[in-house]
Amino acid sequence: MRRSFRFLLRLTGKQAVALTQCLEDHRQLYNAALEHRRTAYAKAGVTIRYGDQSGELKHIRADGPEGQARWSFSSQQATLRRLDKAFAAFFARVEAGRTPGFPRFKGRGWFDAVEWPRDGDGCRWDSQPGHPSATFVRLQGGGHVPVHRHRPVRGLAATADRLAAAQRDLARKKRGSTRRLKEVARIAALCGKVGRQRVDYAHKVANALVRGYDVIVHEGLRIANMTRSASGTVEAPGRNVAQKSGLNRNILDAGWGVFLTILSHKAERAGRELIAVNPAGTSRTCARCGHCVRENRVTQAEFRCQACGHAAHADVNAAINILRAGLALRRAAEAA
Structure with missing residues (x-):
């Protein structure tokens, strides 16, 4: 539903x-x-x-x-x-x-x-520098529009919250008891629901992309490396372990690997071209002049080139660079 x-x-x-x-x-x-x-x-x-x-x-x-x-x-x-x-x-x-x-x-x-x-794609939930607690929706042609978000949007996260609560309940049950066995079955059912929701969403988004575009370019992400633990060792403990753990959980919840696999299969079946691009430097490179420095990425959402002054949403700027890189790879393959 x-x-x-x-x-x-x-x-x-x-x-x-x-x-x-x-x-x-x-x-x-x-x-x-x-x-x-x-x-x-x-x-x-x-x-x-x-x-x-x-x-x-x-x-x-x-x-x-x-x-x-x-x-x-x-x-x-x-x-x-x-x-x-x-x-x-x-x-x-x-x-x-x-x-x-x-x-x-x-x-x-x-x-x-x-x-x-x-x-x-033309519309996205967003935030603005200086307004960290406010909610905005960024509309193409309309700019950042403040939203009176009087209630949270609940979807995949709602089921995840129920799963977390069920796991806490399990920890309080006595091992070997009937109630613990029932809680284990409940957790298994919730885990299955989370997985089905993730796959269902991936199929819908992949279908929309395959129907709308002949060439699809994406970042060649190494998800296993991105979600590697930051805890380190006893001799060399990691830094920002809690923050990295939360980031890893969000990446895995998003199901990037599942989505890219589904997208690859659908693109091949529909005769669409799928191109993976090395994302290194794409978020720091200006899509207008090509200047690449760390300082171009002002915040997570804001990009401002230190050389030419070009300003854009950071993800949009990076997407343009990724698309250009993918088309360049395509032209090189056709010329070879």
């Missing part, structure tokens, strides 16, 4: 104008895509589908109305999928013999939602 959460956005006047324009541009995209389908079928008897319109989206962003290119590509794909679902529902009603209700053009006031399908 998927759950939704609603939070109030604390928009500035400038952000309200930007997001209103975002909504309007998505409405125009929806209506233009609907007109494309209607005209193609009326004049040539051709049925236009989502895949056709999604393939034309990059040309629409380049040549279409001013400002379309500033919004998230994935959110625009989601708007085209929204139209595709409307047509699918129309044909389902026709087959069922019900009143068809052909998809309509959306007037102002009848198109009130824009979807960003994945966290980190």
Whole structure:
């Protein structure tokens, strides 16, 4: 079961104008895509589908109305999928013999939602320097928007909390007792649920990537090395052991290795190209001028080049470098 959460956005006047324009541009995209389908079928008897319109989206962003290119590509794909679902529902009603209700053009006031399908792709939970305790959502074209997060978002972490509580209960049970055996069975069930949630999420994200892109570039992570214990030895004890232990747990909970394995299999089956890139230096290198120093990474989330002044979200800057490195590897392989 998927759950939704609603939070109030604390928009500035400038952000309200930007997001209103975002909504309007998505409405125009929806209506233009609907007109494309209607005209193609009326004049040539051709049925236009989502895949056709999604393939034309990059040309629409380049040549279409001013400002379309500033919004998230994935959110625009989601708007085209929204139209595709409307047509699918129309044909389902026709087959069922019900009143068809052909998809309509959306007037102002009848198109009130824009979807960003994945966290980190045009929309992401974020923080800002100087506001460590505040919650922000970073929207492409809208900037950092403060969020009134009145309740925690519970998902995979909720099950993990239940698992931790069950393990504490187990520690208090007498060895060999019936209650201890029941608690062991409960923990096994919770561990299985956590694993299934992790794999299910990995499959969904991998499917979305494989459907949306022909070439996928990722960091060639050595997860075993990244999650190695920092405790050290008696003679040479490690430093920041508690912090490293928490980081290791978060990395393993995220299931990076499982996700990359699933993504590799799906990409191969779909004929997509998957390229692993050495991530060394990608988070410190300026995507604009190529200057690489440690000081470029101001905070975990902020990148500011000390040479040219280029500023961006640190993950976005690193992603551009990783993509360029992957495409360079691709060109070298084609030339060989």
